[in-house]
Amino acid sequence: MNLRNVVWDMDGTLLNSSRAVPEAFVRAVAELSGPPVAAEDVVNAYWRGTPEVILAFLMQRQLEPWESESYYRALDGAEVAPYPGVAETLAALRRRDLPVTVFTGASTRAAELLLHSAGLTADLVIGGDSVDRPKPAADGMLLAARRLGMPAEHLALVGDSPLDLQAAKAAGSHSASAAWGHMYDPAEPADSILHTPDEVLELLATRTPRTPRTSTP
Numbered sequence: 689m690n691l692r693n694v695v696w697d698m699d700g701t702l703l704n705s706s707r708a709v710p711e712a713f714v715r716a717v718a719e720l721s722g723p724p725v726a727a728e729d730v731v732n733a734y735w736r737g738t739p740e741v742i743l744a745f746l747m748q749r750q751l752e753p754w755e756s757e758s759y760y761r762a763l764d765g766a767e768v769a770p771y772p773g774v775a776e777t778l779a780a781l782r783r784r785d786l787p788v789t790v791f792t793g794a795s796t797r798a799a800e801l802l803l804h805s806a807g808l809t810a811d812l813v814i815g816g817d818s819v820d821r822p823k824p825a826a827d828g829m830l831l832a833a834r835r836l837g838m839p840a841e842h843l844a845l846v847g848d849s850p851l852d853l854q855a856a857k858a859a860g861s862h863s864a865s866a867a868w869g870h871m872y873d874p875a876e877p878a879d880s881i882l883h884t885p886d887e888v889l890e891l892l893a894t895r896t897p898r899t900p901r902t903s904t905p
Contacts, residue, residue: 697847700869787811824854
């Protein structure tokens, strides 16, 4: 294993947004006079893609371009927080001169709003609107690899959702399951299971090659 950097999922991995994001969708649907929607309905629709796609699904119709602003207004200033240890781990990565990269199914705009609310910054954000196919397709990881200037097999993707792990495998990257996240499924195969964010540093630890032993005459 020769891992040189890590790519992070956002919701459920960096940020505990398990309430804020569904509530923003519920408020947006209500503002647009849509059908009754519960937080569980929102979570079950995450796999569909960007906020615009999810909102249209929840509204059960196509949206006018301006209507998605209801979601972003509800999301702006939402109370979200990084999981314990996340901020410290990102700081440790930067001390190693490693850029912090986020690949999320949310749009780039939504990601930047949520990261800002949580007091986090990323050097590279790849949103669901940056790729043609959402997770579990490999598109986002392959784009991250190109922008970071390294092969995808030298990257680990840390995420709590089975979709994250499947996207990593599709790209030939190392799949690292974030067991602290709210969508963690222990039944989903992963190359590594991380119980705290700082365990990422062990994945990227420098390994000293073994010196071959010489036989004694």
